[in-house]
Amino acid sequence: MKALTFKRYGKSPDIGFANIDRPTLQPDELLVQVHAAGVNPIDNMVPVGTFKPVLHFKLPAVLGSDLAGVVIEVGSRVTRFKPGDEIYASLFDLGKGSIAEFAAVPESAAALKPTNLDFVQAASIPMVALTSWQALKERISLRRGQKLFIPAGSGGIGTFAIQLAHELGAKVGTTVSTGNVELVSGLGADEIVDYKKQEFDQVLRGYDAVLGTVRGDAIEKSLNILKPGGRVVSLIGPLDAAFAEAKKLNFLLKFVFGMMSRKIRKLATKKGISYAFHFVRPDGRQLAEIGSLLESGRIRPVIDKVFPFDQAKEALDYLALGRAKGKVVIKIK
Template sequence: MQAFIVERYGKKNALKQTDMPTPELRDDEVLVEIHAAGVNLIDSKIRGGEFKFILPYRTPFVLGHDLAGVVTRVGPCVRQFKVGDEVYSRPDDLRIGTFAEMVAVKEDSLALKPKNLTMEEAASMPLVALTAWQALVEKAKLKKGQKVFIQAGSGGVGTFAIQLARHMGATVATTTGTSNVAWVKDLGADFVVDYKKEDFEKVLSGYDVVLNSQDGKTLAKSLNVLRTGGKLITISGPADPAFAEEIKAPWFVRQVIGLLSLGTRRIAKRHGVEFSFLFMRANGSQLKQIASLIESGAIRPVVDKVFPFALTNEALAYVESGRAKGKVVIKVR
């Protein structure tokens, strides 16, 4: 099969298109013929080696974290899917590889594709949808009537999180540039801070939840918009000891992670705020629930550009540029 691989770690190293063997299928896995693959910033970060200590991929490996496609084979223990099913997924860590023609995915990490979406639209969803779901539903336990601040409303996670929070009955604030203000309001944002004109720290206050996806400076400012007892959930770091425990990190990695987040955790404690780090995990059951929301019309996909498979490197560069409104997708077949 044709695939785009990381030959060696490096921020400026282009992915190489090459022929790779079809993935070996484990007993609890499904072999999927990929029709479309979503592109995410984590693809760039993994290529650059930022996660080598917690996700030790051995080069060469196939990159890519989102897919929509058709089941071509099932393992002997698989019961939920059959050949011919149209599916979507974010494969498990250490089993990624969606910038390719085929991928093996655990049954528990797979769901039937929303019936009302194209393959390209479906491929745009899994990673950002699961990130928003696990942040707002699982960690924040967001309730109707609460106030949530979702940063970078025009980004992949932001566009989904705004819609999900609004569906849950929350009041939603977000940040974006001048040209996107009306656009994110149409997605469901109640209050939009134009970051080119205003500082969100000065205009927002008393929020129950903040979903942080930006840098450390923004993280520090976010503490000041939360009420006492509020929750700050970050998907961009620093990681916390609970995450180190969750991934069963080696002792020395746990120590490093604890030190990296120590300052933030101390400041959060002084503010009376609960701080936590989210590193999204694969989950087919949640994707099934998300598919129901999409099919009901509560949430719609936001796809900026679709690139042909041959231009996978260009698609990744476009994501890195930060100009995308919503998601970038590769049409594999």
């Protein structure tokens, strides 16, 4: 089968198409013919080795995490799916890739594709949806009437997280450029700061939580807008010791990650704020719940651009520019 792979970690990972064997199906897996694969910023970070100590691949490895497609075979222990089912899933942190003609998907990671979405729309959902769901509902415990700040609201995570927070009854603040104000307002953002004109920490106040989505000094600045007792859940780091412990990493990595997050944790503690790094996990049952929101129209996919399969590498290059309004998707079949 044809797949987009990388051969090594580092500045020259040798990303390109390769003809590889179809995945060998395990008893608890589905063999899926992939119709579309969503791409995410971490897909550009993995080959250069950013998460090499945490994410484990056998090289050469297939790139990508999100997919939507049709089940063509099921393992002997599979009970929830059958050949012909249309599913969507995230393979993130499973040592597998999605930018390929076929993928082996653990039953626990898959859910039936929302009936009102096509494959391209469905493939745009899994990672941003699961990340938002787990961060807002599990880590922040976001409640109706609370105020949540989500910077970079027009990006892949931002466009979904704003909608989910709005659905949960929260007031949402975000940052965008002038041209994207209307987009995020339509998704449910309440306070919108044009980052080209104002610094968000000079404008926003009284927030209960921050979803960290932007690198640089944005996490530190966000401490200024939070109430005492507020929470920062970061998706972009720095990694912390709690994450290393949850991943059952060795003592050295636990120490290193603890040191990496020491400054932000110290600053947060002084203000009575908690800091945590969040790493998304695949979860088919959560995707099924999210699917209900999508089918009802209460949340909708936001897609910036669709690339054909033979331009998969160009899709990753485009995403790396950081200009996408919503998600970038590769149409495979």
